[in-house]
Amino acid sequence: MxxxxxxxxxxxxxxxxxxxxxxxxxxxxxxxxxxxxxxxxxxxxxxxxxxxxxxxxxxHRRDLNFVVGNHVFLKISPMKGVIRFGRKGKLSPRFIGPFQILE
Incomplete structure (x- = not known):
């Protein structure tokens, strides 16, 4: 109804x-x-x-705990129409990195 x-x-x-x-x-x-x-x-x-x-x-959610010295990838959400990180469209990267955790 x-x-x-x-x-x-x-x-x-x-x-x-x-x-x-x-x-x-x-x-x-x-x-x-x-x-x-x-x-x-x-x-x-x-x-x-x-x-x-x-x-x-x-x-689907969980808490993430990191230790100093770990390497992580950062998830990015590209803005529509803005070229960031070198590519545009389907082939644009979803993650950037790896970055080391300093603190």
């Missing part, structure tokens, strides 16, 4: 059918209560999806 349909109880209309007659209803406490419940349901589902994505992302 789409969020629009859950909130308003009907499918989203295209601008062609905006002037249809007979679809309007008076706003009462029961409609407001249904809308509040639908919003609550949607927020719960979005929170569940967000926590699931966070769990997947956390599995």
């Amino acid at each position: 789409a969020p629009y349909e859950a909130l308003y109880g009907r499918k989203c209309r295209s601008p062609i059918h905006w002037d249809d007659v007979g679809e309007r209803a008076e706003i009462g406490p029961d409609i407001i209560e249904q809308t509040s419940e639908a919003i609550k349901r949607i927020r719960d589902r979005m929170k569940t999806a967000q926590s699931r994505k966070k769990c997947y992302a956390d599995n």
Whole structure:
């Protein structure tokens, strides 16, 4: 169910059918209560999806510890249209280095 349909109880209309007659209803406490419940349901589902994505992302992250004297490569993200490190496009380097850790 789409969020629009859950909130308003009907499918989203295209601008062609905006002037249809007979679809309007008076706003009462029961409609407001249904809308509040639908919003609550949607927020719960979005929170569940967000926590699931966070769990997947956390599995790919880890803390890195370096010791003085190690050699490391630095990951670079080249800016679009700017030539840095000698090449442009697909063949531009993703990492530069190795650099020695001094402190």
